[in-house]
Amino acid sequence: MINIKSKINKVMPFVIIVILLVVFTIATKGKIFSFSNLLTIFNQSVITIISGLGMIFVVAIGGTDITHGSLVAVAGVFAAMAASNVSSILAFPVAILVGLVSGGILGIINTKFKVPSFMVSLALLIGLRAYATWLLTTQVVFSTSWISSLDNFTPKIMTLVILGAASGYLLKYTRFGAYCKAIGENEKTMIFTGINTDRIKLFAFIISGAMAGIASVFTLARLGGASNTMGSGFEMRVMMAMFIGGIPVSGGMNTKLYKLFLGAPMIVLLENGLVICGASGGLTQLIRGIVLLLVVYITVAVEKKTEVQ
Amino acid sequence: MQKDLLCIEQICKSFGPTKANRNVDLTVSKGEIRGLAGENGSGKSTLASIICGIQRPDSGQMFVNGEKYAPASPQEAAKYNVSMVVQELGVIPMLTGAVNMFLGKMEPFTKAGIVNLREVEHRAQEVLNHWELGKVPLNCPMGEMSIEQRKIIELGRALATDPDILVLDEITQALSHDTKQIIYTLKNRFQKEGRSMVIITHDLEEALEICETVTVLRDGEVVDTVESKKLTLDMLKQMMIGREISGGYYREDNSPDYEQDVVLNVENFTLKGGQVSDISFKLHKSEILAVCGLSDAGIHSLGSGLFGIDKRASGSVKVVQTGYVLNRPQDAIKNGGAYLSKNRDEEGLMLYATIQDNLFIPSAKECSGKFGFLSPKKINELATKTYEEFNVKATGLNQVISHLSGGNKQKINLGRWLTKDLKFIILDCPTRGVDAGVKAYIYQVILEAKEEGLAILLITDELTEALGMADRILVMKESREATILERGSDFNEHTIIEVML
Numbered sequence: 001m002i003n004i005k006s007k008i009n010k011v012m013p014f015v016i017i018v019i020l021l022v023v024f025t026i027a028t029k030g031k032i033f034s035f036s037n038l039l040t041i042f043n044q045s046v047i048t049i050i051s052g053l054g055m056i057f058v059v060a061i062g063g064t065d066i067t068h069g070s071l072v073a074v075a076g077v078f079a080a081m082a083a084s085n086v087s088s089i090l091a092f093p094v095a096i097l098v099g100l101v102s103g104g105i106l107g108i109i110n111t112k113f114k115v116p117s118f119m120v121s122l123a124l125l126i127g128l129r130a131y132a133t134w135l136l137t138t139q140v141v142f143s144t145s146w147i148s149s150l151d152n153f154t155p156k157i158m159t160l161v162i163l164g165a166a167s168g169y170l171l172k173y174t175r176f177g178a179y180c181k182a183i184g185e186n187e188k189t190m191i192f193t194g195i196n197t198d199r200i201k202l203f204a205f206i207i208s209g210a211m212a213g214i215a216s217v218f219t220l221a222r223l224g225g226a227s228n229t230m231g232s233g234f235e236m237r238v239m240m241a242m243f244i245g246g247i248p249v250s251g252g253m254n255t256k257l258y259k260l261f262l263g264a265p266m267i268v269l270l271e272n273g274l275v276i277c278g279a280s281g282g283l284t285q286l287i288r289g290i291v292l293l294l295v296v297y298i299t300v301a302v303e304k305k306t307e308v309q
Numbered sequence: 310m311q312k313d314l315l316c317i318e319q320i321c322k323s324f325g326p327t328k329a330n331r332n333v334d335l336t337v338s339k340g341e342i343r344g345l346a347g348e349n350g351s352g353k354s355t356l357a358s359i360i361c362g363i364q365r366p367d368s369g370q371m372f373v374n375g376e377k378y379a380p381a382s383p384q385e386a387a388k389y390n391v392s393m394v395v396q397e398l399g400v401i402p403m404l405t406g407a408v409n410m411f412l413g414k415m416e417p418f419t420k421a422g423i424v425n426l427r428e429v430e431h432r433a434q435e436v437l438n439h440w441e442l443g444k445v446p447l448n449c450p451m452g453e454m455s456i457e458q459r460k461i462i463e464l465g466r467a468l469a470t471d472p473d474i475l476v477l478d479e480i481t482q483a484l485s486h487d488t489k490q491i492i493y494t495l496k497n498r499f500q501k502e503g504r505s506m507v508i509i510t511h512d513l514e515e516a517l518e519i520c521e522t523v524t525v526l527r528d529g530e531v532v533d534t535v536e537s538k539k540l541t542l543d544m545l546k547q548m549m550i551g552r553e554i555s556g557g558y559y560r561e562d563n564s565p566d567y568e569q570d571v572v573l574n575v576e577n578f579t580l581k582g583g584q585v586s587d588i589s590f591k592l593h594k595s596e597i598l599a600v601c602g603l604s605d606a607g608i609h610s611l612g613s614g615l616f617g618i619d620k621r622a623s624g625s626v627k628v629v630q631t632g633y634v635l636n637r638p639q640d641a642i643k644n645g646g647a648y649l650s651k652n653r654d655e656e657g658l659m660l661y662a663t664i665q666d667n668l669f670i671p672s673a674k675e676c677s678g679k680f681g682f683l684s685p686k687k688i689n690e691l692a693t694k695t696y697e698e699f700n701v702k703a704t705g706l707n708q709v710i711s712h713l714s715g716g717n718k719q720k721i722n723l724g725r726w727l728t729k730d731l732k733f734i735i736l737d738c739p740t741r742g743v744d745a746g747v748k749a750y751i752y753q754v755i756l757e758a759k760e761e762g763l764a765i766l767l768i769t770d771e772l773t774e775a776l777g778m779a780d781r782i783l784v785m786k787e788s789r790e791a792t793i794l795e796r797g798s799d800f801n802e803h804t805i806i807e808v809m810l
Contacts, residue, residue, distance in 0.1 A: 174681040175673045182670050185659035191618070192656045193671050194642030253662045 013246045013262040016295060020266060024273035032273055039153070041272055045264040046156050047218050051238045052260045053167040054099075054211025057204035059242055060171065062184040062251035063110070063117040065205060068212045068238055070128035071102050072231030075216035077132055080141040080226045088146035091220075095213035102128065103209020107202035117205070125235065133228040142225040150221040163214070168257045170207075180204055184251025240288075241267055244295050313375070314339045314505045315360070315391075315474055320369035322355055329355040330366070331529040337474070339503045342496055344520030344537070346513060348549055348716075348744040352529040353509045357476045360507065361393035362386035373474070384413070392467040393476040399463065402452030406462045407433035409451050410469055436465045441494050456652075457488055457604055464491075475499070476507045479742065481515060485604035485770050486809075492519065511744055513545050514773075525549055546745050558749050559777025560756055565796040567596035567780050570629075572733050572764040573646075575615065577624035584610035586788050587624070592733060592764045597755070599779035600768045603809055607788040609651055612737045612768045616641050616648035628732070645732035647671070649722060649739055651768075657722045658710060665692040665706040668725045675729070691728065699724035700750070716747030723751065733764040740774065752778060772802050784808045 024032045031037065051068050058065040079095040106124055110117045150156070171177040179200045183190050190197050219231055245263025248254050270291060274284045317335040321328070329352045337343050345353045358364045360371070362380030371378045373389045380386035383393070400409045407430040411418070418428045433447050445461045446454065454462070460480055467475060481489055496519055499506050510516050516523055517537045525532040525548045532548050573592040578585060584607040592598055602608040613619050615626055617637040626635040628644040635641050641648065650656035658667055669676060669688045676687040692706050699720045703713055710718060723739060739755070740748045755778065759765060769775050775782050784791040784805055791808045794800060 173683050173685075175677050175683055176681065178670065178673055178683055182659060182662070182666070185662045185666075186655075188656045189659050189670070191638060192616075192648060192650055194638040196637075196639055253659075253666050 013259055017262060017266055020269050028276045031276055041265055041268045044268040046160055047215050048238050048241050048264040051212050051215035052241055053163050054208040055238050056260055057180050058208045059247055060180040060184050060251045060255040061201050061204050065121050065208045066235040067102055067121045067124045068235040069231045069233060070125045071212045072216040072219050072234055073132035074128045075099055075213045076220045076230050077135050077141055077226040079217050080143050080220055083144045083147055088144045091147055091217050095216045096210050099209035099213025100206055103206040107205030111198035111201050136228050143220045147221050150218060171257055181253050181255055185253055240292055244292055316372040318370050320366045322366050328529050333531055337505045340500050342506045342520045344516040344523040345509045346516055346523050346549055347526035348746055351526040353526055354478055357478050357509055361391060361476055387470045390473040392470050392472040394463050394467045394480050395478055400451045400459055403450055405448050406451055407447040409462055410466045436469045440468050442491055457484055473504050478509045481510055487603050513542055550746055558752055565780040568594040570594040574627045574629050579622045579624050580614045581620040581622040584788055585614055588790050590783055592766060594764055595759055595762050597759055597765045597767055597779045599775035599782045601775050601782055602785035606785040608768050608785050609737055612735045616735055647726040647731055648735045649737055651737040653722050660711040661709055663707050664703060664710055667710055667721055668692040668695050671725050672729055695724045695728045715742040716744050719743050727758055731763055735766045737768045772805055
């Protein structure tokens, strides 16, 4: 019985992606597989995945980090300013630094003052968005040509491979990753095992912030400059990618990287397929919401059913 | 038929491939106190939850007072005057004791949709008084109460419906020596008033003492129902396990046997909350030092305090060999220490993770190499070794542990630490919620670890356990040390109880 549960958990994302593919292949008469459309799907999922590579650690410990949307905006503004005023080389270091600081603040408030991470990151989400708007009232910031050149297949796939490997290694093959997942399972166990859980959690938030920083530079590359609506709603997109991919909302041992890699294109595929079919933007959003609800419901229902002995 | 209060015929219940109850027949007459005995997984708890309407049987029927009885929920069971106290705590921590006691039964106190809380509290106090349940704070949130107090509230909740049949699943486990008296008083009342009790307990001595008759279950079937007077402890064990068990539970020597090297030196140890004050002792290599005391004597706080979970006010805990002073759990772990919490499921294990994940986490450091690389191979080797060494009964390393029996969970809980190279370990009630077979096994494991030089602090609610296992016993009274007894001539229950009180 227990094996069935873990099997369904593993197979679920694959099943959904196959269903989506079949439905849209028929509905769009194969147009969804055109080269240019596949490239669009890739382009639209890549930033979500990069951000998710960090956020996954926060999800693993059972926490929430919804700062990513606003953080992408603030880090993007700083990166664009550094790039256009000093040198393009500084774009990534500056963006990562902003991410580290934001993640650090989130982590410290969460661990030292025991404020739930959802509340802290909600406050940061609002605060950072306001900060980005304020930064942009006095000036317009454009990205440099070097940054814009990042919006191509090669740099994106390289970044994705390198960061994906690093994040995957950290999550699956290190003590840090194991402890993160174990904290998600039962934090008390880890305290009684003599692990400094606060330090592990702090690191998880910091990595999450740093990855959002990297994602911000790629967002900048796509947009061509920083605006105050940059990254709006992005945090929800990243979370949706993870949960649609089958990562448990409460984190723990079933937090696996491949689920993120499946979940992100799944959302894009859904939107993209609906648009090609001629659905309006509003309808697309509605269907996106319904699908998320269905997927999470099925995951939870399957777990519930097997939990009652 | 009229004399029988509860009559069960041919009850069957399975969960997937597991047959928890097979053709169970059971009759309880008025005023009878019936014990249900059996190893973990023998189907006692399932039977109890069927009686109380928590679960429905696959087939079979039940009668209460000769009337057909097929409750779909505990509420329906209550209409037939059947109620139960469950093994796992079923209370809402944020609400007060009084509210919890009448949870879901608020109608009598409600006027125009508003609950009269004072009335609820008043009624709750009446219940406590009526059944002589002792003093429990009714207006503080349950989360702040001790497990013992919570159990009493739950007992009150079951009694508030004025039941004719009361089912108690492992209630005495959570109660210390002095509070158990409540159960004895209750039992006498029930007998006198012609009500019945069905008691599930792992403590067989207690089962024989409280119950008039004991029904033994094995693999979901009723083995036999026997009068307690005609039973001895050994006979009962034999019936439960289905074969004879040789040798005793405990060690057989009658003198202390430990080395002179001091492992842990505790001086004037005092906790900030005051649960423990001014405790000093030396824990030696190869020594089992038991800690006993009444429920509020602070014995459990001593364990978590020494490990560094609770904040210390003064005094010191020193690892003699390295001269290291322990402040936080990390320090204890670094110095070859470990702590087994009394609350296994909440603070010990990751219930929804696999056996392997649970086994390797404490040894993660030993399983990792360069660049923090955590070797899946080493993890698997370590988990397999522990799994086999401790004889865990499960379908494999990838099984999620939440469905394992208490005994198997405890084997994992203890095994994941003992597989490490430890200097000392603090065990808080290691045999709690564990059946006779596993209990004997755990004692054997503890004694083996002692042989190998491990220093063990054994905190326990059971005096027999302390007497049977310890080299010395530290008796605590009102958060202070009352005395330290050494294994020898006046090492008996009588002396300890005298000091405890």
